Amino acid sequence: MQNDYDRQVLAWLRGRIGDAALQSVAQRLAGPRKPYLSTICRSLGIRPPSRRQFAAETARMHRAVGDTYLARIREILAKAPSHEAPRQ
Template sequence: MEHLIRVQNDYDRQVLAWLRGRIGDAALQSAVHRLAGPRKPYLSTLCRSLGIRPPSRRQFAAETARIHRAVGDSYLARIREILAKAPAQEAQRQ
């Protein structure tokens, strides 16, 4: 999709992924073609033409942090399971 829209930074990539999930590729391509000109449209221009306000950088950061915490928590739970089994296995060996 980046070949149709001007994406300049990571925030733009996040907004583009969010927008693709929200309205779908077909609707996004249709909107891009309506804005067609000599240059690729900016993502902000595309959002304004669709009447959609994307999440802020802070909202994306909060969501990313939430996902990272969830992943970290699942790894810690797995490590705790392994460590809980270790004393039982050591006792069986003796």
Template sequence: MEHLIRVQNDYDRQVLAWLRRRIGDAALQSAVQRLAGSSKPYLSTICRSLGIRPPSRRQFAAETSRIHRAVGDSYLARIREILAKGPAQASPHQ
């Protein structure tokens, strides 16, 4: 989709992914075609034309933080399981 839309930074990439999940590729491509002139439209222009306000940078950062915390918690839980089994049961190939 980046070949149709002006994406300038990581925040734009996050907004584009969010928009694709929210409205789908077909609707997004249709909006781009309506706005397409001699150059690629900005993502903010597309959002305004659709009447959609994307999440803020802070909201994306909070979501990323929640995901990282969940992944970390799952790894810690797995490590605790391995440690709870003890050295004899942790790895049968020792």
């Protein structure tokens, strides 16, 4: 693993082909050093998503999580009794 992009590609590959297939390809390509993920992808004839695509997906996930939390906060606030001072 060289960087965060490599970690994202590895997770993507694991989801796409599974751990057993990934391990098999890595062992087949292994020489004195472990093969690069780009080498594994080329041997499989697939192209991983770009850094930009990963970033866009991450942003979508973060927005979805934020929207979920905001909806929950709104629910809590809607159920909370009002604490306004009495008017005179």
